[in-house]
Amino acid sequence: MHKSSFSVLAIVVLVSSAASIRAGRFTASLVAPGTVEGTISYTGTPPKMKPIDMAKEPSCAKQHATPVMTESVVTGPSNTLEYVVVYVSAGDQGGPASQPVRYDQKGCEYIPHVAVMGVNQPLEIYNNDQTSHNIHPMARVNSEWNKSQPPGSPAIKTTYDKPEFIPVKCNVHPWMHGYFAVLSTSRYSVSDGNGKFSLKGLPPGKYTLTAWQEKFGTQTQDVTVSSGGTAKVNFTFKATPY
């Protein structure tokens, strides 16, 4: 009796506090979140990726047994596309993310090729090479900067406050090209080597998804997520050889 009343009290306190913290959490506790997953593929002939000649920077060249290829259009098995960013462009966009996004320069490559971050989410850029790089995110909406990072100098920490797809380049090593995808949502996914992506933990409801590829541009689709269900969405880009 005494014990049960205590547990009831505890539940009330928990629930009420949870509710007071966030209505969403409260409903979520009753309704299971859904998932959107799918595949990115292309039709037509994509451009042939070229091998990168790193002869200029022996310290990097010797890190790669086989030559690194350019990454502007990376294809996977059965006409799938890698490095395509899929994100919620309309619908519940989730709260701001605070954990820092890490961007590495290793073997004169950008890892990952596309770094996705929310607005004002901290970004940390590291130089793991024995040579000095210069990071030049060529922002147009956000403010542009260009700074070199000698080996052994501390990480460059920064944030972007407006959504934008920012091409990133290193002038010292002209083949180094990557992207910062700054999104106004924290619900996003980047397609893997098999062109697969999945957005987990979406509250049930209607969403507009946008898929972005650096050469082929964007596509959007509407999707409805049911409680605990998994919606399938596929994007197909039209590829040209040149």
Added chain:
Amino acid sequence: MNSPDSSHTARPAGIWRKVFSLDHKVIGRQYLDLSLVAVTTGMILSWLMRLHLAWPTRYIPFLGAISREATGGIITPEYYLSLMTMHGTIMVFFVLTTAPFAGFGNFILPIQIGAEDMAFPRFNMMSFWVTFVAFIVLVAAFFVPEGPPLSGWTAYAPLSAVGKDAGPGQGWGQTLWVISIGIFCIGQLLGSLNFIATTLDLRTKGMTLARMPFSTWAWFITAVIGLIAFSVLLPACVLLLLDRVAGTSFFIPAGLVISDRLQPHAGGSPLLWQHLFWFFGHPEVYIAILPGFGIVSHVLPAVTRKPLLGPRVFIVCMAAIAFLSYTVWGHHMFMSGMNPFSATVFSVPTLIITIPAAITTLLWIGTLYGAKMRFNTAALFCLGFISVFVSGGISGFFLAQPAIDSYLHGTYFVVGHFHFVMGVASMFGIFVGVYFWFPKMFGRMMNETLGKWHFILTFIGVYCIFMPMHWLGLAGNVRRYSAFTVDYMKGSIPLHRFITVAALFTGAAQLIFFYNLFRSRFRGEIAPANPWQATSLEWTTSSPPPHDNFGGHHPVVYHGPNEYGVAGKDGDYIMQNSPEPEPVAAAS
């Protein structure tokens, strides 16, 4: 501020009259103070560069705090280039041009020709303050968001013209650089105008051109060079500024893709900037060195106690150099892509200009023959000047030939060459001036013992710094590199470390000079009117001279400045203003 109390209102007025003084002596000292600040800045910048070259990843305390470019106190490549650019610009414009020409010239020239002041005291005052503003603008470039400029003191277009896309330092930093140099040109034009008018019109009775001291001749000729050179650099700066801020295309050709962006400009000619710049740039070398010629030739007779050998020949040589300096600018552009025929055309006058230079050197050495040397510090720096001028001048033989320049161009050989002939030689000329004229300027003697230590350490130091650079150049070591990652240059790093150590050592030796300068200013023994038994007019008036230089009267001149080693009434020399008759030279 407008308090009725007169004593309060009077004081600031007095201060302003001091600050914006019209007295050429005050203005000359202001110029020298400015270049003292500038040379200290430039020297510190060069230390940072040398430290970085020797130990590229070494953490430098406090640096991270004062500059955005050196994250965590480690000098980035762009920051190294900024240091280099600022070092070059500050040293060439605000030290080598201001100190020997504007500084000493302002103080001494009117006195040497027996004038009360410059022809246009207001222009004179303006020329200093304009120069001062230029310096402030340049230093401000250190603290702008996109970083200080990094396209070198030559600011080659299009790098200097296209703006931010071309990388750090190409934003406001470069714009401020152009503005600063433009302002500086105006200051120098006002100064040159003043020097020329003064020398032509304000000479006292009996001061014929032939009787002018060699230093005055040098300043006069330098003023003429400067007048032409800076009135060409100014338009060049205007064009560059318009390219940067107004979207014109004087220097920027079509179809440039910078940082993946196609530039909106079309049709400009990058070589046009190089031609305009070097048309100024080469004469600038002589603007820096000719006053040194004059000062050394002015001091040498006084310390050897015999007349300068071939005084007229010497002046003709300076004039010849001044004239030829306008026919040789192309030798900076042998590799620039201009028509290769013109390289041969430019190389001939470049080699010919070594003849008058060689003659003057021989005249100085010949003057030493049979001398009765007085080894005061000024004398030692004269000798040092001759030695480094010979070293720097001779390496010019290599660079004057397109065939050899095609190997040595853009290497440390060039750096060693122009630091000897333009940097160190001019600096030694300045030191001669300081040690020789300090008594006249401040009425106190400098400490000779400290002076001699300063000389010998500096002399050894500069050879340890700049001679090895010639060897680096022969080995193909490229200048303006912030680190030596290229395989064939890695072997040069030990020698670079040696140079760095030598540079720090030489820099430390300058502390002796600074100490001597400030101590003597207040503690030095009182100087007589003519401590060196010299002949020119500045030694006929008190030390320091009264406001109107000669206390109400105007000296009358009877002799040339070169009357040494003769039986004069008060020794082995005859003052220019002493009425005694021309004696027969007592020399055998």
Added chain:
Amino acid sequence: MGKVFAIVVTIITIVSTAIFVSHHWWMPPDVSLLGAGIDHQLSETMVTSGILFVVAQLVLAFFVWRFADNNDQRKIKIFPGGATPMVVGAIILVGAEILALTLVGSKIWASIYVASADPNSLKIDVQAEQFAYYFRYAGPDGKFGALHPELIDESSGNFFGLDPANDTAARDDIVAATLAVPVNTPILLELHAKDVSHAFYAPELRLQQDFVPGLVIPIHFTATRLIKSEIVCTQLCGLGHYNMRAYLEVMSADDFKKWLNEQSGQ
């Protein structure tokens, strides 16, 4: 003090001269057909002006040493003949050196930079950019594709701005980051600059030339020995200037064919 100066100058002169003579720091071995002329010219200049250097410094030191004392009762002496020997000496000595050097030197210069390239030399396009060099070979069809700056896209490796979509000549152009050349074959380089001024400096080839945006500048050379050396930039071009380099590989004719095939295979 004067004697101290004399000694210091003498020591400096001897040490510097010794190090120059030792060739400890010297040019790398020359591998080009016309480089020998430059080396010869440089050594000649080194000897003649070296002599001037040593003589001038030592005479300066000697005079200072000899006439250091100013307390004795001797009278000052004027240099015998006054200024005339100086003028004459300078004009004759320096003039002679100038004549000798320019006459020979200008020939060497002309042979390398003025003379046009051998008509059947191998043509290679060079693109200089912040901060790398790219080299373009015509490929199997022997034709170079036209250049379209607006099409330059480094993220997909189009460093020259080729237009393979519409320009068939461009499709088989070979672009490499290394300058590979067959030995003993006249090579013609056409220098293009993508963004700012750069320079082509190959010490072993004794060859240097600026890239000027808006101009196409031809230079030519013939490599006579198999080596792998470096090409670096000597014209300040921005933050990465110090790291702007490419490798020069001089190969036998067969190796060069193989290399080309590898490149076009990719």
Added chain:
Amino acid sequence: MTSLSVESPASPAQTGVWVGIAAITMSFAAYSSALIVRQGANPDWVHFTLPPILFVNTLVVVASSATLYLARARSGAKVDQSASGGALDAPHLTWLYVTILLGFLFLAGQIMAWRNLAGQGLTLASSPSSSFFYLLTAMHGLHLLGGLAGLLYVVYRVRRSSAERAASAYKAASLYWHFMTVLWLYLFAMLATRI
């Protein structure tokens, strides 16, 4: 200083102006050679017809030189000290005022020429030829403003003392002014032939 300039042969003010003229000539030579090189460097040179008002301006500036000559001819500057310039000052001052007026008129005309070009869509950056047009006219205008300042200073000096007391400043200022006219004629000829 004045005491010195009395005993010295020439007056520094005049030497100064001559030296200044040398410098200005040099800088405009630089601009001219830049124009010639730039025109030769690339085929993108656009020829356009100069605004007709420039002809009027040319007449104006020439006229200003003429009136200035009349002014000095009538001034006390040329009369020996015995004849007091006081009586002569009035008419010559009016000529001086006319000169200054014409000077400002010229500047106004130049500005109208600019607006005319801007109306045709020719701006500073739009083409190399228009760049040089704006540049050269602006530079000449700036130097001419200096000349006007000089003339106003002369007016001030003359009104305070008399023409012969202001003689050297007067001579210098008018020398500079005539040079401005000549400089414009040169620029006008070059613009007319090359643009």
